[in-house]
Amino acid sequence: MALKSKTRARQFIAALLTERLDPGRAAAAVFLGIFVGIVPIYGFQTLAAVGLALLFRLNKPLTLASTFINNPLFLPLIVVSSVELGSFLRSGSFQPWNLAALTRAHMKEEFLSFVVGSLVLGVLVGGVGAAITALIVHLRAPRNPGLRERIRFVNRTFAQSARFDRGFVRWKLRLDRIFGLLAAEDLGSGTVVDLGCGYGMALCFAAFGDSSRHLSGCDLNTHRIAVARRALSTLNADVSVGDVRHFELPPAGLILILDVLQYLSAEEQLALLQRCCSALAPQGRLIFRVHDCERGLWSAITMAFDRLLFSCERAGTRPLMLSAEQYRNVLEGAGMQVESRRFRNRLPLAHILFIAKRPLAEIAS
Numbered sequence: 001m002a003l004k005s006k007t008r009a010r011q012f013i014a015a016l017l018t019e020r021l022d023p024g025r026a027a028a029a030v031f032l033g034i035f036v037g038i039v040p041i042y043g044f045q046t047l048a049a050v051g052l053a054l055l056f057r058l059n060k061p062l063t064l065a066s067t068f069i070n071n072p073l074f075l076p077l078i079v080v081s082s083v084e085l086g087s088f089l090r091s092g093s094f095q096p097w098n099l100a101a102l103t104r105a106h107m108k109e110e111f112l113s114f115v116v117g118s119l120v121l122g123v124l125v126g127g128v129g130a131a132i133t134a135l136i137v138h139l140r141a142p143r144n145p146g147l148r149e150r151i152r153f154v155n156r157t158f159a160q161s162a163r164f165d166r167g168f169v170r171w172k173l174r175l176d177r178i179f180g181l182l183a184a185e186d187l188g189s190g191t192v193v194d195l196g197c198g199y200g201m202a203l204c205f206a207a208f209g210d211s212s213r214h215l216s217g218c219d220l221n222t223h224r225i226a227v228a229r230r231a232l233s234t235l236n237a238d239v240s241v242g243d244v245r246h247f248e249l250p251p252a253g254l255i256l257i258l259d260v261l262q263y264l265s266a267e268e269q270l271a272l273l274q275r276c277c278s279a280l281a282p283q284g285r286l287i288f289r290v291h292d293c294e295r296g297l298w299s300a301i302t303m304a305f306d307r308l309l310f311s312c313e314r315a316g317t318r319p320l321m322l323s324a325e326q327y328r329n330v331l332e333g334a335g336m337q338v339e340s341r342r343f344r345n346r347l348p349l350a351h352i353l354f355i356a357k358r359p360l361a362e363i364a365s
């Protein structure tokens with residue numbers, strides 16, 4: 001019993017310490033903690049820090065720890081810096097530091113300078129603390145172990161392609177976070193199908209570590225398919241010029257549709273997703289990426305980028321995105337276990353990655 005509660009307590013503390021520790025969130029926690037620690041709300045700093053951490057869903061221990069910038073050692077420095085900074089901001093010059101002035105007629109003025117100065121000092125020191133934290137968390141974050149090797153493998157596979165195509169592959173691997181997300185997923189076994197495969201980079205990525213894995217893909221773009229055919233010739237690949245709407249799907253362990261659904265009408269998108277679900281082997285996965293339409297400005301930028309791409313490609317249609325709920329409904333309707341990952345790319349594009357797994361139980365029933 002005692003052992004159980006000890007384990008639970010340890011798990012709880014571990015969860016608290018690691019909650020929301022990506023660079024951005026950790027930086028926000030440190031910024032808030034330092035700011036709260038510096039502004040003169042003595043006696044309420046802990047309460048304020050925990051309240052704000054709860055409100056903004058930040059790492060609570062980190063927020064709280066950052067308020068300890070206000071400690072007996074630093075307090076005199078914080079007060080003096082605040083008063084001086086406040087005086088400078090209010091009157092344009094620093095005040096000769098005089099403790100006695102605080103107790104005389106200047107008290108109100110000095111206090112006002114102290115409050116103004118502490119707010120600005122809180123933002124400045126908080127900002128520096130946040131930047132350092134973001135850097136440290138970023139550098140310490142565990143790297144996706146297989147990613148580098150997979151990327152090298154893809155670059156090597158396309159090394160003999162023409163310069164432009166080779167460069168495109170290299171830059172896409174560098175800029176597109178999809179590859180990091182794919183490397184973190186279980187890409188299963190069995191045939192990989194990539195619908196609208198372009199250069200076939202994702203097929204190659206999935207074949208890393210198993211060059212006999214059967215790869216199958218299609219795309220309307222003849223040039224890209226020609227590049228893919230040549231590059232993937234050392235693998236067990238079968239790529240062809242074809243329309244995803246009529247592509248005959250083989251039984252597959254993994255089906256990918258990356259940035260292609262928006263070329264189709266709503267009915268075509270839903271029908272294709274249903275077909276994919278039926279073609280999956282037990283435990284097989286359908287992974288597809290679409291725009292995230294619920295990210296405000298980022299969604300608008302993503303849509304504008306796609307419109308530009310469509311007009312360059314003379315697609316003859318406008319990109320059409322369904323809501324995340326519609327995608328989820330069709331997958332769940334087909335009996336799939338669905339997960340989704342919202343993410344922002346290095347280019348400021350907002351996407352959702354859907355991962356739909358065909359359960360074993362559904363097959364058995």
Ligand SMILES: C[S@@+](CC[C@H](N)C(=O)[O-])C[C@H]1O[C@@H](n2cnc3c(N)ncnc32)[C@H](O)[C@@H]1O
Binds near residue numbers: 224
């Ligand atoms: C934005 S690119 C994505 C390529 C690839 N999936 C990737 O992630 O690198 C979209 C691709 O979809 C292809 N495409 C669009 N409509 C298609 C269709 N109906 N059938 C097959 N391919 C299509 C285009 O030719 C283009 O290569």
